[in-house]
Amino acid sequence: MAFLRVAIPSPLRRLFDYLVPETEQDTDFIPGIRLLVPFGNRQLVAILVEVAEQSQVATNKLKPILKIIDKTPPQPKFIFELALWAAQYYQHPTGDALLQSLPIHLRKGEPCERLHEYLLHANPDAQETLSARAKRQQATLELIKLHPDGISKDALKAELGSNSSVKILLEKGLILQRHRPHLSRQHSEPLREPGKSLNPEQAIAVEQINQQRGYRTFLLDGITGSGKTEVYLQVIEKVLKEGKQALVLVPEIGLTPQTVSRFKARFNVCVVYMHSNMSDKQRFKAWLQARDGDAQIVIGTRSAIFTPLARPGIIIIDEEHDQSFKQQEGYRYSARDLAVVRAHGENVALILGSATPSLESLQNAKLNRYSYLTIMQRAGNAKPPVVELLDIKGCELQAGLSAALIEQIRQHLDDRTQVLIFLNRRGFAPSLSCHNCGWIAPCRRCDARLTLHQKPPHLHCHHCGSQKPVPRNCLDCGSTELTAQGTGTERAEQTLISLFPNLPVWRIDRDSTSRRNAMQEIIAEINKGDPGILLGTQMLAKGHHFAKVSLVAILDADSGLFSTDFRGMERTAQLITQVSGRAGREKILGKVVIQTHHPEHPLLQTLVHSGYQSFAADELRNRATSGQPPFSHISIIRAEASNPGRAEAFLQLAKLTTGFDKIISFGPFPAPMEKKAGVFRSHLVIQSGKRPLLQQFLSQFCLQLEHHPLANKVRWSIDVDPYDMF
Numbered sequence: 001m002a003f004l005r006v007a008i009p010s011p012l013r014r015l016f017d018y019l020v021p022e023t024e025q026d027t028d029f030i031p032g033i034r035l036l037v038p039f040g041n042r043q044l045v046a047i048l049v050e051v052a053e054q055s056q057v058a059t060n061k062l063k064p065i066l067k068i069i070d071k072t073p074p075q076p077k078f079i080f081e082l083a084l085w086a087a088q089y090y091q092h093p094t095g096d097a098l099l100q101s102l103p104i105h106l107r108k109g110e111p112c113e114r115l116h117e118y119l120l121h122a123n124p125d126a127q128e129t130l131s132a133r134a135k136r137q138q139a140t141l142e143l144i145k146l147h148p149d150g151i152s153k154d155a156l157k158a159e160l161g162s163n164s165s166v167k168i169l170l171e172k173g174l175i176l177q178r179h180r181p182h183l184s185r186q187h188s189e190p191l192r193e194p195g196k197s198l199n200p201e202q203a204i205a206v207e208q209i210n211q212q213r214g215y216r217t218f219l220l221d222g223i224t225g226s227g228k229t230e231v232y233l234q235v236i237e238k239v240l241k242e243g244k245q246a247l248v249l250v251p252e253i254g255l256t257p258q259t260v261s262r263f264k265a266r267f268n269v270c271v272v273y274m275h276s277n278m279s280d281k282q283r284f285k286a287w288l289q290a291r292d293g294d295a296q297i298v299i300g301t302r303s304a305i306f307t308p309l310a311r312p313g314i315i316i317i318d319e320e321h322d323q324s325f326k327q328q329e330g331y332r333y334s335a336r337d338l339a340v341v342r343a344h345g346e347n348v349a350l351i352l353g354s355a356t357p358s359l360e361s362l363q364n365a366k367l368n369r370y371s372y373l374t375i376m377q378r379a380g381n382a383k384p385p386v387v388e389l390l391d392i393k394g395c396e397l398q399a400g401l402s403a404a405l406i407e408q409i410r411q412h413l414d415d416r417t418q419v420l421i422f423l424n425r426r427g428f429a430p431s432l433s434c435h436n437c438g439w440i441a442p443c444r445r446c447d448a449r450l451t452l453h454q455k456p457p458h459l460h461c462h463h464c465g466s467q468k469p470v471p472r473n474c475l476d477c478g479s480t481e482l483t484a485q486g487t488g489t490e491r492a493e494q495t496l497i498s499l500f501p502n503l504p505v506w507r508i509d510r511d512s513t514s515r516r517n518a519m520q521e522i523i524a525e526i527n528k529g530d531p532g533i534l535l536g537t538q539m540l541a542k543g544h545h546f547a548k549v550s551l552v553a554i555l556d557a558d559s560g561l562f563s564t565d566f567r568g569m570e571r572t573a574q575l576i577t578q579v580s581g582r583a584g585r586e587k588i589l590g591k592v593v594i595q596t597h598h599p600e601h602p603l604l605q606t607l608v609h610s611g612y613q614s615f616a617a618d619e620l621r622n623r624a625t626s627g628q629p630p631f632s633h634i635s636i637i638r639a640e641a642s643n644p645g646r647a648e649a650f651l652q653l654a655k656l657t658t659g660f661d662k663i664i665s666f667g668p669f670p671a672p673m674e675k676k677a678g679v680f681r682s683h684l685v686i687q688s689g690k691r692p693l694l695q696q697f698l699s700q701f702c703l704q705l706e707h708h709p710l711a712n713k714v715r716w717s718i719d720v721d722p723y724d725m726f
Helices: 077-089 094-100 135-145 151-161 166-171 200-211 228-241 255-267 282-293 303-306 336-347 359-366 403-414 487-499 517-524 568-580 602-609 614-625 646-656 691-706
Strands: 004-009 016-017 034-039 044-053 118-120 175-179 214-221 245-249 271-274 297-300 311-319 349-354 370-374 384-392 418-422 431-434 451-455 458-459 482-485 505-509 532-536 549-554 591-596 634-640 664-675 679-688 716-722
Touching: 004 034, 004 094, 004 679, 016 034, 016 431, 044 094, 077 094, 077 303, 094 118, 118 151, 118 311, 135 151, 135 166, 166 175, 175 505, 200 214, 200 228, 200 614, 214 228, 214 245, 214 359, 228 245, 228 255, 228 311, 228 349, 245 255, 245 336, 255 271, 255 297, 255 517, 297 303, 303 336, 303 418, 336 349, 359 370, 370 634, 384 602, 403 418, 403 532, 403 549, 403 591, 431 451, 451 487, 458 691, 487 505, 487 532, 549 568, 568 591, 568 614, 591 602, 602 614, 634 646, 634 664, 646 664, 646 679, 646 691, 646 716, 679 691
Parallel strands: 214 349, 214 370, 245 297, 245 311, 271 297, 311 349, 384 591, 418 532, 418 549, 505 532, 549 591
Antiparallel strands: 004 016, 004 044, 034 044, 118 175, 431 482, 451 458, 634 679, 634 716, 664 679
16 A cells, blocks of 8 residues: 655644545656645645655544646656755755745646646637627637637736636637647847956856856855856856756845846846746746746746756856845745755756855855855956045934035035945834933834834834834823934935935835835936935845946944844945945946944954955954854754743753753843744754754754644744844
8 A cells, every 4th residue: 555645834844644545546646746635624735755655654544635736746856855855954844845945826736837828719610600699709709710829818808808708619619728839939049149358357257167067166256346247147158058047046126127137138038037026927937937948047036946947057146145045034944055955966057156255155165165266356447446434423413424424425416426325224213212201112012112214104113014103292201302313214315305405315225115116117217327316225235236326325334343143243244345336336436435433443444454355264263263153053943932931941941851962052042132023032052063963953853842841832943054143
């Protein structure tokens, strides 16, 4: 007797056995196919992991599956195995991980076929005719006859307002339903326009990557504006000429349209993109085009790492250091790290590109696990910007702007160039305070203050999302003297408009770009080149090319200098370097002004005088001395509960029942923000010098946590290789 061992989307870290129905005894069950199974009083889509000869559950207690959804697996075997490996490595329930590697359309049990897979055609051999009273049927038939190559049901509905007559016409034999033919856009010449001339460093990088046969990871360390994208394009050109496909991952949705337009301008092939702002149908269509080989270039954000390719040729991770590649909630996988596993498994080259590579990647290059390529010259002989540390101790500030900075902004605008102002706090002000008693508007669900917004006026918690109207009186003393404390992007925008009333101020943050296509519209206005001010958060720091920006101003460089997170200095250095790199990218001489209360700080001094590479070398030495990643491996067990102390007690009891040599633990201790979204959070940090040993420990620890006496009262998760310690 065969038993079907399946993965079900549930929080349980185990597989479930089912029986083969008598009507399906001769079916060839292939791992990776989807099945419909009974689970309690529900019916769920499951994925077959293996066909077993034995089960630990008595046969009379097992249920047969309800339906076979797929005859063949929707994913290639390797992507299925990659998803299985990722579930094990990141200690995540297998069913949830496997389903998340599929488009939402397939998770719902829909057929794995192209949308509008069938087209309607008029039947030339039809004998029956329609009566004169069947007006709607006649109109439908006439429209179908106007499309000899076929028309989809959706197109019919768009033309006529309804496709209700299709079923009747099919029954009468007046029309036929046929498969849509696949039209793969293969071109003998993939280039639409020739590539740009390369400087010597770019040429060396392209040559070394193109000479590679099979797997190798290349770390492309190129300063901002050095032309890394041109290297990608010329490497992809060779891949396309070999008839293979390219997968390109970018960190932000806002970068996807910009990257797509550049790739479409260069290549005469099918380019598709995938990100969370697309509809389920759009993403599923792009997924199928990639899987079937019709799309030669696939561009996407984090989740696109699981997109199957018919003929994989190369994988590129742009801005590989960016934290957006690590999922921070639920299934906490790293797309960058999975790209290394995938490239090795599919025997293709991988490019990790960044102007500020992560310390993990730099250490891998140092150990010769990665090939290290550098581009230290800006494209087009553009000169690096001049950097000034502006000491603002004791200075009077207008919405975070010092008088000296305002004067420099005015000078650059008078020269008909653009100015970029970086402030990594959205909203009008970080808090609302009472002038009389000092009360500060708190979030009742988090250990955080509510941020004041003015468009529209409201208080907003950026941690849990709760919103409240702005009060007229202090909730403690009743005073009406409520004042905004600090500066956010909205307040800075208001001040800049008053200072420069005749020039546009483009604000770019999560609020101003939430509307569909808003980001593209703002970028299009900026790229016209008219004088103006770009104001925004870290969304501005990621890969954008603004040809007319001559001045970059960082209003508050101090916020990340004293972080308790061991990665805090690295993230601060990356952010400052990336933002600074937006200045003077073409023929315009650029300048960067960094406002700070601590101009003598070693990090700022190193970045200004020696650059990111020197900082990274110093920081790696510090990490080696302290035994922190990448010289050790850590995981965080996160627990949260509705009652204070319960999550910490849960982790403490679990820790006491676990014995493992060469495993170091820290905690449990309250999270830096203990209360968030109404629950109390606690962390337990697990550290080991050997990754396999840590994985072995975590596998056993998960089983103990699942059977913990408090497990049904506490929500817990494991974050392997965490990027954010908070």
